[in-house]
Amino acid sequence: MSLELNVDNLVKSFGQRKLFHVDQLRVGEGESLHLSGENGSGKTTLMKILAGLERPCSGRVMVTPKARRWWSDRIHPQVIYLHQTPYIFSGDVRDNVAYGLRLRSYSRRDVKLKVQQALAWARLEHLAEQPAYALSGGEKQRLALARAWILAPSLLLLDEPTANLDQHSVRAVSELVTQLLDKGTTVMVSSHQKNAVTDLCGRRLHLENLALQELGNAFSNELNNEPELKYYVQH
């Protein structure tokens, strides 16, 4: 399913402290966005708001088309947020991959088939019976991606997916993200550094001075140099 994300006049504060204002953000089907910003600038908070997991103080986040018959008005079943430290549930890798399907009405046979496909997609088949907590950092990221892939997200929000990963694991994650993009999934990646995954992104968003700015999309070192500003909003 193709989704559109529209954000208007979004403000987030914690107590008296204002974290950011997003004047306007439009994201269409199949786009790829890198969200950068210093530690503490609000990347995680913004992504959680977009995923409906956290409430803004004011403003509007609209995902269209709306989901029908879902358990929460704020959470859209096709919008998935992956935390930088992947959540690991008790049980083995197979159970963990199947976890996301528990709210969807699939037959046992379909669940088995989908889990097998997801394990193969993330190259985790050989670890299927291992306790998930024992996986390496890179394997846990692949597990989290497999858990997302199985739900066929239209918008995937990846929060620092390569933090603490070695080059080999970063490449593995970037291959999986490439495949998701090829399928038309919209992907937003937060990271304060450029890397193989952020290099896949066609749009650059940057949180700074309490506001979200969109940088020009020259695939240069713009985060280290003076950014070319497309628009800038500060309140």
Ligand SMILES: Nc1ncnc2c1ncn2[C@@H]1O[C@H](COP(=O)(O)OP(=O)(O)OP(=O)(O)O)[C@@H](O)[C@H]1O
């Ligand atoms: N529930 C909360 N209550 C109060 N302050 C919070 C809460 N959640 C986040 N913050 C604060 O908001 C700021 C932004 O946090 P956030 O995790 O969104 O930043 P970030 O850009 O993702 O940081 P990092 O790059 O370090 O992961 C931080 O100073 C954090 O302490």
